[in-house]
Amino acid sequence: MTAKFTSTALAALMVASAAPAFADEITFLCYQDGNECDVIGEMLPEFTAATGHTVNMETVAYDVIRDQLENQLQTDAAPDVARVTNLGGLNQYYLDLAPYVDRGTWEAAYGATLPWFRAPGAGDDGIYGWMTQLTVTGPYINVSLFEDAGVDMPEDGATWDDWATALAEVQAATGVTAGLAMDRTAHRMAGPAFSYGAKFFDDAGNPILVDEGFRDFAETFVGWHASGLMPAEGWPAGEGTQYRNAAPLFQSGEAVMHMSGSWMINSYSENITDFEWRAVPAPCGVGGCGAMPGGAAITAFKSTDAPEAAAAFIDFLASEENAARFASATRNITAHQGLQASGVDYGDASPAVAAALSVFAANAGKAAETTPQAYTFQGYAKNFVIYGVVPDYLTKAITGEMSLDDALAAIDADVAAQIAQ
Structure with a gap:
């Protein structure tokens, strides 16, 4: 009887025949916030079929990565590959993937995030890892309050000033506590500051912070508190480097907008039942449409005995097809710049979640184009120095403990002193 091959079987046979004669096994240390390692695990047979290499994946708690990985990298117990968040801090251990992957493809797809892995200073153009996903700052709004107030929401491309006007109108009409609530951290206020033109760095890459754009936003920010647009129980209630999460105020229905980030999507989807919420595009300004990116990555290490296999594994995951698959299955924002522009199909995600993910992905793309200093930052x-210094002195300006001029001078002086240490 003549054997019959399906197209899938034939393709698998062709791939297998192309596999290297000497295949390697690599170890992969993976942590997951949700189902990220599970999704990668489902891809492993395909990687093996395509390359012949196998992956021994161990899923661990995040504190293993945070507290133990660097110690492992200094011994013979190091994995070949791991999922990490301390991108720049582990640079000395990374395997440069550049000799094993197509640089042009990687630069086109991930050019905005590749510098996050590199050593400080000029001269390092290595390719060290794949951002499994991005987290991105941006605002959420209470749609129901806008509807109750009869106020039109500003459209995509609106400025922070446009939004502040609309939020104040909704706040006045509905009597809620705050028009705008923002987490108390320099990470959240950085995006709006970029929109106002703050550069954060000079042309040589040195932190400058208090330029004209930063001053303009700081003055506006203090004014939003003075007018009552922003709540007294937010930034003014904290001191020093203390973090304050504004999510409870928004979730209670007492804030029209929450300036936070993409990590709140699933929480709001599960916990907000009394009103309609929505993620909206990052407001813009003279400096662009600012948002702060972040996230987790998969890297390989110089200590590996199988650099080609380790690089091939990361290259496999980073391909456009697999990056889209990963983002869809994990409900995460992709770092792939082409997919940010074209969009990811999030399948059976609720309409609110799918829309929010798309909005934050677009925020990441616009930030890369219009406020690249966000990626530098x-x-x-x-x-961490800037994150610590800025809230302390801006709060003192808000509460009247210092003049704004004195607070801005103190920010520059304190940052410069700590950076020099």
Whole structure:
């Protein structure tokens, strides 16, 4: 009897015949916030079929990555590949993937995030890892309050000033506590500051912070508190580097807008039942449409005995097809710039979740185009200094403990002193 081959079987046979004669097994240390490792695990047979290499994946708690991985990298217990979040901090251990992948393809797809992995200073053009997903800052609005107030929502491309006017109208008409609530952290206020023209760095890559754009936003920010648009229990209620989450105020229906980020999508989807919420495009300004990116990545390490296999695994996951599949199955925002522009099909996600994911993905793309300093800031090795200094002094300006001029001068001086240490 003549054997018959389906197209799938024939393709698998052809791929298998192309596999290398000497295949390797690599170890992969993976943590997951949701189902990320599970989804990658489903892809592993396809990687093996395509390359002959096998992956021994161990799923661990995040604290293993955070607290133990670097120690492992200093011993013989290091994995070949791992999912990490301390992108710049582990640079000395990374395997440069550039000799094993197509640089042009990677630069086109992930050019905005590749610098996050690199060593500080000029001269490092290595390709060190794949961003499994992005987190992106941006605002959520209470649609029901807008409808109750009879106020039209500003459209895509609207400025922060446009939104502040609309939020104040809704707040006045409905009597809610706040028109705008923002988490108390420099991470959340950075995006709006970029929109107002803040550069955060000079042409040489040194942090400058208080330029004309930063001053303009700081003055506006203090004014939003003085007018009552922003709540007293937000930034003014904190001190020093203290973080305050504005989500409870928004979730209670007492804030028209919450300036937060994409990580709140699933929480709001599950917990908000009394009103309609929506993610909206990052407001713009003279500096662009600012948003702060972040996220987790998969990297390989120089200590691996199978660099080609490790690089091939990451290259496999980073391909456009698999990046789209991963983003869809994990309900995450892709770092693939082509997919950010074309969109990801999120399948059976609820309409609100799918729409929010698309909005935040577009925010990431617009930030890469119009406020690239956001990506520089995310990859800056001492960004923790700025995160610590800015809320302290801006709060003192809001509460009247310092003048705005004195607060801005103190921000620049304190950042410069700590960076120099």
